[in-house]
Amino acid sequence: MKKYLLLLLFISQFGFSATITNIPPPNFKHYLMDFDDCDACGCSASGGGMGFSSMLDKNFVGVRYFNQSYSSRDGIFKNSPWIDENFNTVQLWARIPVFKNFQISALVPYHFHNRELSTGRQTIEGLGDITVLGLYTVYQTKKDSTVFTHMLQAGAGVKAPTGKYNSAASTGSVNPSFQVGTGSWDYLLAAEYVIKKQDLGFNAMLNYAFKTENDQHYQFGNQLNYAGTFFYVVEREKFTLVPQVGLAGETYATNKQYGEDIPDTKGDILFSKVGLEAGSGKFSVGLNAMLPISQNLTGGRVEANYRWSVNLNYSL
Amino acid sequence: MNFQLKNIAAVLAATSLFVSCSNDDDNGSKVVEGAVGEAELFFDNGMAGDALDLGNAYTNSNGETVTVKKLNYIISNVVLIKEDGSSFVYPKAENYFIISEEKGQFTVHLENIPVGDYKKVKFGIGVDQQRYLEGESAQKSFWDLAYANDMTWTWSIGYRFINFEGTFAETSDHGRHEELPFQVHQGSNSATDNYREVTLDLPTTARVREKELSSIHIMSDINVLLDGDTKILLHDNLNAGGTAVSIMGGENLIKIAQNSLKMFKVDHVHNGPGSHHE
Amino acid sequence: MLSPLLFLISCDNKSDYEEVNARMDFKVPSNFPALAQEIDRNYPTERGFELGRKLFHDTRLSSDGTVSCAFCHEQASAFTHHGHAFSHGINNLEGVRNTPSIQNMAFQSQYFYDGAAVSIEMLSIAPIHNPVEMNETLENIAVKLKKDKSYVELFSQAFEDQEVSSNNILKALGQFMTMMVSANSRYDKYVRKEPGGNLSEQEKSGLELFTQKCASCHKTDMFTDSTFRNNGLPPNSKLNDLGRETVTGFASDRYKFKVPSLRNIALTAPYMHDGRFGSLQSVLNFYASGVKHSETLDPLLNANGVLGISLSADEKEALIAFFQTLTDEEYINNQLFYFKT
Numbered sequence: 001m002k003k004y005l006l007l008l009l010f011i012s013q014f015g016f017s018a019t020i021t022n023i024p025p026p027n028f029k030h031y032l033m034d035f036d037d038c039d040a041c042g043c044s045a046s047g048g049g050m051g052f053s054s055m056l057d058k059n060f061v062g063v064r065y066f067n068q069s070y071s072s073r074d075g076i077f078k079n080s081p082w083i084d085e086n087f088n089t090v091q092l093w094a095r096i097p098v099f100k101n102f103q104i105s106a107l108v109p110y111h112f113h114n115r116e117l118s119t120g121r122q123t124i125e126g127l128g129d130i131t132v133l134g135l136y137t138v139y140q141t142k143k144d145s146t147v148f149t150h151m152l153q154a155g156a157g158v159k160a161p162t163g164k165y166n167s168a169a170s171t172g173s174v175n176p177s178f179q180v181g182t183g184s185w186d187y188l189l190a191a192e193y194v195i196k197k198q199d200l201g202f203n204a205m206l207n208y209a210f211k212t213e214n215d216q217h218y219q220f221g222n223q224l225n226y227a228g229t230f231f232y233v234v235e236r237e238k239f240t241l242v243p244q245v246g247l248a249g250e251t252y253a254t255n256k257q258y259g260e261d262i263p264d265t266k267g268d269i270l271f272s273k274v275g276l277e278a279g280s281g282k283f284s285v286g287l288n289a290m291l292p293i294s295q296n297l298t299g300g301r302v303e304a305n306y307r308w309s310v311n312l313n314y315s316l
Numbered sequence: 317m318n319f320q321l322k323n324i325a326a327v328l329a330a331t332s333l334f335v336s337c338s339n340d341d342d343n344g345s346k347v348v349e350g351a352v353g354e355a356e357l358f359f360d361n362g363m364a365g366d367a368l369d370l371g372n373a374y375t376n377s378n379g380e381t382v383t384v385k386k387l388n389y390i391i392s393n394v395v396l397i398k399e400d401g402s403s404f405v406y407p408k409a410e411n412y413f414i415i416s417e418e419k420g421q422f423t424v425h426l427e428n429i430p431v432g433d434y435k436k437v438k439f440g441i442g443v444d445q446q447r448y449l450e451g452e453s454a455q456k457s458f459w460d461l462a463y464a465n466d467m468t469w470t471w472s473i474g475y476r477f478i479n480f481e482g483t484f485a486e487t488s489d490h491g492r493h494e495e496l497p498f499q500v501h502q503g504s505n506s507a508t509d510n511y512r513e514v515t516l517d518l519p520t521t522a523r524v525r526e527k528e529l530s531s532i533h534i535m536s537d538i539n540v541l542l543d544g545d546t547k548i549l550l551h552d553n554l555n556a557g558g559t560a561v562s563i564m565g566g567e568n569l570i571k572i573a574q575n576s577l578k579m580f581k582v583d584h585v586h587n588g589p590g591s592h593h594e
Numbered sequence: 595m596l597s598p599l600l601f602l603i604s605c606d607n608k609s610d611y612e613e614v615n616a617r618m619d620f621k622v623p624s625n626f627p628a629l630a631q632e633i634d635r636n637y638p639t640e641r642g643f644e645l646g647r648k649l650f651h652d653t654r655l656s657s658d659g660t661v662s663c664a665f666c667h668e669q670a671s672a673f674t675h676h677g678h679a680f681s682h683g684i685n686n687l688e689g690v691r692n693t694p695s696i697q698n699m700a701f702q703s704q705y706f707y708d709g710a711a712v713s714i715e716m717l718s719i720a721p722i723h724n725p726v727e728m729n730e731t732l733e734n735i736a737v738k739l740k741k742d743k744s745y746v747e748l749f750s751q752a753f754e755d756q757e758v759s760s761n762n763i764l765k766a767l768g769q770f771m772t773m774m775v776s777a778n779s780r781y782d783k784y785v786r787k788e789p790g791g792n793l794s795e796q797e798k799s800g801l802e803l804f805t806q807k808c809a810s811c812h813k814t815d816m817f818t819d820s821t822f823r824n825n826g827l828p829p830n831s832k833l834n835d836l837g838r839e840t841v842t843g844f845a846s847d848r849y850k851f852k853v854p855s856l857r858n859i860a861l862t863a864p865y866m867h868d869g870r871f872g873s874l875q876s877v878l879n880f881y882a883s884g885v886k887h888s889e890t891l892d893p894l895l896n897a898n899g900v901l902g903i904s905l906s907a908d909e910k911e912a913l914i915a916f917f918q919t920l921t922d923e924e925y926i927n928n929q930l931f932y933f934k935t
Contacts, residue, residue: 076360076535076583077367167588216588257587260520451635451715451768456761460733470723472710472841506709507842565843 064091066309072175072302074118082303085115085175089128101137106130111163111180124169126180133157133188151194159186159209167216174301176220176255176265183214199233203246213256221253221266229273239280248273248290252297264299271307286311351431353524355396357424357439357532359415360583361387364539370417373485376543380550383495386481387417387538388465390442391424393513396522397436404430412443412458414465434522437532438515441576442477442502445509469503469564477510478502478576480541484550484561498550498561500541502572505565510573516582523587531586536579544575615641615751620700623777625785625815630703631714631772638769641752646770648748649763651933654738656728658684662935663721663767666693670926672776672858673697679869683727690833692869695862697776697925698855704820707851707867708841715768732760739763776857776925784919785815793919800916807903808913810894817856817920823892824849826885826902830868837867848890860921874917878910 068087073080091109098104109128114121135155141148163181170178190207205227213219229246248271255265275288290307297304361368364376368384375381392412397403405411406426413424424439447454462468467476480500485493504510522530542548548568553561563569618638622629636642649655653662666681667673673696675681680689691707699705699714711717721727722735739745740758750756752766781801783791793801804812813819822838829835829849838847851867865871871880885895885902895902905913 075367076533077362077365079366167586257520258523263519263584449713450632451713454635457759460760463731463733468719470719472708473713473716473719505841505843506704506712507838507844507847565839565841567844569843 061092061094062311062313064093064309064311065089066091066307068307069305070175070302071305072115072298074174076174081118083116083118084305085113085178087111087113098134102134104132104134106132109163113178113180115178122169122178124178124180126164128163129159129181129186130162131157131159131188133190135190147197149196152192154189154191156190157188159188161185161214165214165216165218167218174264174298176218176262176298182211182220183216184212184219186211186220199235201231201233203227203229203231205229213259217258219256219259221255223253224251225249227273239278242277243274244276245272245274247271247293264301267295267297267299267302269295269297269304271304282315284313284315286313351526352428353431353526353528353530355426355429355434355522355524355530355532357391357394357426357437357534359391359422359424359534359536359580361415361417361422361536361538364537364543368417368536368538374539376539378543378547378549380484380542382482382484382498382542382550384417384480384482384538386466386479388467388476388479389415390462390467390475390477391415391439392443392447393438393440394424394426395438396426396429396434396524397438397515398432399435403438404432404434408447412447412455414461414467416465419465429524431524431526434518434524434530436515436517437522437582438513440511440513441579442504442511443475444511445504448474448504469501472505474503474505476501476503478541478572480538496550496554496560498553499563500572501562501564502541502569502576503564508570510569512573512576514577514580516580518582518585520585521587522585525587528587528589533583533585534580535583537581538579540575540578541572542575544578546571546575548572615639618643618773620772620775623775623782623786623815625782626698626701626777627814627816629700630820631700633700633714633772636715636765636768636772638772639752641748642766642769643773645745645748645752645762646766646768647931647933648745649767650770651935653935655722655730655735656684657730657734660684661728663718664933664935666727667696669928669931670861672861672922672926673774674862677863679864681727683724684729687726689724689726690835691867692864694854695858696771697774697857698816699771699774701816702818702820704822704852707854708838709822709852710841714771715764718764718767732763735763736760774925774931776922778924779857779920779922781916781919782815782922794915796912796915797919800912800914801919803905803909803913804916807905811853811892812856818853820853822847822850822852823894824888824890825851825881826887826891826895827866827870827880828886829888830870833868835868846890849888850890850892856917857920858922858925859917861926874914875910878905878913881905882910 066089070085070087071082072085074083075081089109089111091107093105093107095103095105108130110126111128112123112125114123116122133155134157135153137151137153139150139152141150159182161181161183163179163183165179165181165183170176187210188207189210190205192203192205194201194203196202205225207225209223209225211220211222225248227246227248229244229248231242231244234241234243249269251268252266254261254263256262270293271290272293273288273290275286277284277286279285286309288309292304292306295304363374363384366374368387370384370386373381373383390412391414393408394406394411394413395403396406406429415421415424443455459468462475466479468474469476478500480502481498483495483497485495502510516534518532522532524530542550548563548571550561553563553568555562563572616639618640620633620638650663650667653659653665655662661684666675666678666683668676670676675693679692681693682688694707703712705711705714705717706720710720719732722730722732736758739749746758749758749762749766753762755762780791780793783789784793785791811819811821811823811825824837827849836848838850838852839845841847859865859874863872863874865874865877871877881895881903882905883902885891887896887901891901
């Protein structure tokens, strides 16, 4: 059981990178590795989520909802009003094992975002960018009786432009990420390391997304995501609880159009995160929240307020 | 057998999803000789970095608190310049525009611009002397348009390049704490040519393409007119009765013309088939 | 039934335009200085001139339909307002300046006493819009004229775009004024050695005195150098007319007024920008002993510690005799500028 938990934790940490939800890895049967290719602040564009099933059954289906709240300055002046932007995503995901030590995971997000500009309410909704990722377990502690157990996983993947990118949606505002997709094929590299002693564990995650130019000649900046999470496994007869706490950060390079840097589009942010997952039988639920500790997004013209998510998984 | 079919079907389905989304159509990037596109200059008026709202009070570094009631100006002789220095001069006959805060007229719309990549924009504030001396034959309906926007003088015949009016109060101890009206009417007269041109760099390239609109978003700073490189105190320009300020001639207009060189800067450029600014 | 009519109309239009709107004959008199306006931009044509003349005499150019240009600019007085120091416009509102003459406009680069206009086409804007003169706008005038078929026809014949527009109203008036050349006074004929150009001894003496004592400002056969000068008139305390400073805003232009042409001077009393002198005698008395010092007083009237121009009684008489020779009878009686309203 512990071994499986470990694996779960490990996996869930994986996609965690700052994507939209940045959900802490661990836990339990379904990990929501929220691997979200968050482009330039806001990251609504892909909002992927990587999920892994429990060790009991590697095949699973799950659904998750997450909400991101941002404020952006509606105008070019110091005293231009700040408006709220709400990014909502519902995600389906599944995990398919291919062969020993290798898994493929897919994420299908659907977005519905809104914001109140000074010119009126703007909404955008639609299918987001589908992500497919392959992960290989490079090393895993075999002996049961060791004090510390370790696991290292590495992998690569791709995010497809299934979500529509329409420059008009973000024209006229400072936030270039009010989109449902990046319109580009993006390539991902990821690595994760988990160390555990008895019920307490720590997960470190790193991933990097290479973004390409879309057909409207817009290219989002490459993105680096990282996270560190402490988790504690409380195992009881009929259920298991895994509370967790940690930090997660995202760094975005400058966006470009026609190969030319667009000023004030790069950024970085550091979140604190806290969450809880609970599972019983084939079902599990999770709840997670993130609050920014420090940030400087789009030249200070966009601010992240918070993120939270809730999910429900069923192992097949 | 079943398993294989299912798998194949799944793979095919996944592939088709990806294929339908990728779009190799690259009609936006090419520069076709002889093709034309549109561009616009969108003027976003402000006072020292804050948005200009008619009726709001602003205090400048001269210690004077100004409430703007009217801000109109004439933009003319627009030229788009490429990296190699070559330029496109917009046709003279249509190259005179009026920006009016009260009427919500903020856009200079330009059509039939040769497609290309432009790095700078140049334009004039007001009406150039050469055009003015050509008289009515040349100006035609622009005089009517200017008249309708309070941008003409009829006692000394000419155009007001900038019509900047409102009230002001004094915050220092001059012994006055009332709201007095002021009018600043920048323009040329038969003695002085106060027309000025500015060349602004575009922070990113304006890519004019067929069926696309390149929007150049310009931020203006009205504060520099009185509180620029040269300071003009409204208090020092009160009329004989001390009841109002009327700046319409003389040395003041020469100072304002000089100050106005720093009135504009390009905030950003939008390219592509995006929507116009409101 | 209609088609033959249409045929006639469509046929006539174009040929009418070309046929009837011939260019007029504008000549620069040989003793005149060069043109100061680009008249080729708006060269006088027959229809354009007629239209301008009609407009000049039309009271619809004022807001209440009572005042036309001709109301203050009377041909018999060389297009000034006979006997009026100030004129009254609509609603009997009085102006603050003496009506200047309209003559030889194409040879001037500055108009009005303070240089408020520099273009012969644009200058009409000032009196039309002045609230105490005609108090009207070009837009409104166009609306009124569009209701008048005779105007619609004239505009369509006079201008290529055939529009009753502000633009064309100003151009028509500009063409009319371009043709208003006064160059056939007895003095002109004397200078050009034409028949009728005889000057008496006193008049010749006046001419010589004039050349010595007045021509430094009243230069050329236009009798002006088109500059703005303070000639020492004590300011009218009630009006305090700042003159050129009103237009330029420079204190150095205070109390300076344009040097007027002296042509037809015998007809254009009262004199000076505010019509304060009723006779040429008073004018010369002023120059001889009435000039007052001020900061912007013209240096030519403040030479060698002497204010003004010293003139004896005989000299004044000779000058006045000379001034009579500047009257151009042909100009004030020319039917070309006359319009029966």
